[in-house]
Amino acid sequence: MPQLRQDLITGRWVAVATERARRPDSFTQAAKESIAARDVCPFCPGHESMTPPEVLAYRPPGTMPNSEGWWIRVVPNLYAAFRLEPDGQEQRAGRFWQRDAIGACEVLISSPDHRAPTPLLPGRQVEEMVQSYVDRYRQHARNPTLEHVLILYNHGRPAGASLEHPHSQLYAIGLLPPTYLEELEGARRFFEQEGECVFCRTIADERRAGVRVVFENGSFTVFAPYAARTPFETWIAPRRHVASFGDLDTGREKSALAEALQVTLRAFYDGLNDPPFNYYIHSALLKGNVADAWISDAYHWHLEIVPKLSIAAGFELGTGIWINVVKPEDSAAFLRERIAEGAGPPADASGARGVAPREPRFSAMRAIETSGGPGERLRRSP
Amino acid sequence: MPQLRQDLITGRWVAVATERARRPDSFTQAAKESIAARDVCPFCPGHESMTPPEVLAYRPPGTMPNSEGWWIRVVPNLYAAFRLEPDGQEQRAGRFWQRDAIGACEVLISSPDHRAPTPLLPGRQVEEMVQSYVDRYRQHARNPTLEHVLILYNHGRPAGASLEHPHSQLYAIGLLPPTYLEELEGARRFFEQEGECVFCRTIADERRAGVRVVFENGSFTVFAPYAARTPFETWIAPRRHVASFGDLDTGREKSALAEALQVTLRAFYDGLNDPPFNYYIHSALLKGNVADAWISDAYHWHLEIVPKLSIAAGFELGTGIWINVVKPEDSAAFLRERIAEGAGPPADASGARGVAPREPRFSAMRAIETSGGPGERLRRSP
Helix, strand or coil: CCEEEECCCCCCEEEECHHHCCCHHHHCCCCCCCCCCHHHCCCCCCCHHHCCCCCEEECCCCCCCCCCCCCEEEEECCCCCCECCCCCCEEEECCEEEEECEEEEEEEECCCCCCCCHHHCCHHHHHHHHHHHHHHHHHHHCCCCCCEEEEEEEECHHHCCCCCCCEEEEEEECCCCHHHHHHHHHHHHHHHHHCCCHHHHHHHHHHHHCCCEEEECCCEEEECCCCCCCCCCEEEEECCCCCCHHHCCCCHHHHHHHHHHHHHHHHHHHHHCCCCEEEEEECCCCHHHCCCCHHHHHCCCEEEEEECCCCCCHHHHHHCCEEECCCHHHHHHHHHHHHHHHCCCCCCCCCCCCCCCCCCCCHHHHHHCCCCCCCCCCCCCC | CCEEEECCCCCCEEEECHHHCCCHHHHCCCCCCCCCCHHHCCCCCCCHHHCCCCCEEECCCCCCCCCCCCCEEEEECCCCCCECCCCCCEEEECCEEEEECEEEEEEEECCCCCCCCHHHCCHHHHHHHHHHHHHHHHHHHCCCCCCEEEEEEEECHHHCCCCCCCEEEEEEECCCCHHHHHHHHHHHHHHHHHCCCHHHHHHHHHHHHCCCEEEECCCEEEECCCCCCCCCCEEEEECCCCCCHHHCCCCHHHHHHHHHHHHHHHHHHHHHCCCCEEEEEECCCCHHHCCCCHHHHHCCCEEEEEECCCCCCHHHHHHCCEEECCCHHHHHHHHHHHHHHHCCCCCCCCCCCCCCCCCCCCHHHHHHCCCCCCCCCCCCCC
């Protein structure tokens, strides 16, 4: 019998359709054709003039802005759906209302290497990528005209990535996103009823249940949400209660986030042969706009990875209800096994509750790491 | 400057990103490879035993159920995400709550012809297809355990169609879809403030503005919504205020709906070379469950066509805000021109307001119609 599951946070229902169940490994991607786009790639070193001038770059002292040498580079998006303008205008024609789309759209280039997705980067480089997220988040958080900052990553053409060179994106916008408001409303309701953060409770419940936990380290828990919308939907949540991603501790917590992200994406990469996915960070409203003090108690930032392994069709569009053909328990077990394979003995040797290891497991990553630090071109062959 | 537009009904914001604007005809699809799947198609005549037994068929008197001869055939979906069971069970483990997905999933086969999408069917056959929608809608509306019936059509693989043989689907479910509730809440708000149906008002406003109207006939207005989510999103709305699709008048109104649907899909087919799309019918709750009398005054059924010409990526998933790279005024003008080309002189010869013709324009359709009525195999070559 197919089942409906309700997401505790948003109240959203998902149909887990066991009738159409497919084995997790049936989602493994076919081999892709290589796209040799480096020559014309605007994100590759030497092509700095093909983008708008950089707004941030990590580069050795003494190198010129918008020249080679950087290991992280952030530039405004050339095709911006939002623009920072001093005065937003609006226009009404009867009931037809439009206003200027105020905001900033930026591209955060993850590394100089055209062919190095996050799982194949040196661990240190992933930390630098996370640092660039924090730096740009905090920069926009100071702008009182903005309400929300979304940092996201589109990987693979089916997930909407139009350029191959690995890059994240940032949207800092002047309106409140409905999906955030939906989470916030659920968090408020739970906080009023239970006096507790619904995300903290969910993380604790997931750790107790174990079956949906994919990975853990000192600061983060990676798990398949109980009401996962798509096969292999996976969340990365900090165990420390923090409402805003801007408050990430850039020492230990940053390293742990980089590790959790890399280990998880590596399990996707190895287990499903580099599947397309989107991830994004949900974070509380910008501080300048937090009128209600309860939000910092009730909301909890987190990162949601949504692989593009199924198509949202007429049913999903028409109802807002997702049909997921893989149980999140099965996708979590599959990813746990891939992580265990890459990192020594199985994490879940007992065969029982399946709680993933608490200690960092970096050996799989280290094997592909080069000796060079950030700033050097990676030596991995394409 | 990119613009934000708000949908009057749902309050949903859409960014119309003029910076990435593409000409409407840039969405024209590449030629597809023919898929010769008839031999194994479970929806083709002669293969009736490959599906569960039919729940409805239009067939000549004297033919046996589940044998050839039908011109419309409705069968339960073999891969049902919802199932009708007398007693729905639920299961709670702490805060993890699931319940049986109660409902019915059906496949409504549009015609015996494997290769005849809606725009290429004889007009009479499209009316029969609409009649099957009404018959099955009304059948499920009598079931007091169900809350909502969604009828939808997925066309093309990128839009989630797994079988080529043209077919619609019906989901009769025991829970309230969020997208419907969102519309209903907007309709309630508007009704309280303005004492009027927000859909009736929208249709009147669109007819006055004219620029987004694609087609009209005696009963229906076809238009690109002001805050269209995707390139070429198009709605078909009855001008008579009716909350439930089940109350469609199966005389003149049914014919007019079939015409509006066929003319519109034909403009997609000709203008964009058979693009993938989803459509679905949004209709009020089932009558047995309408506790609030205001719903019949405030809600208004309609059909939404959402072509799959762009990818909902990290931004859309993470915010619930859509970015549309084509202005709905431009997509409407493009479709109007295609309709005019297929039906005689341009609808908008004045070059001015662009209101589409009120009279049925069936000549393009008639040209491909066979002399045979429904039930005969179409003679068009594959």
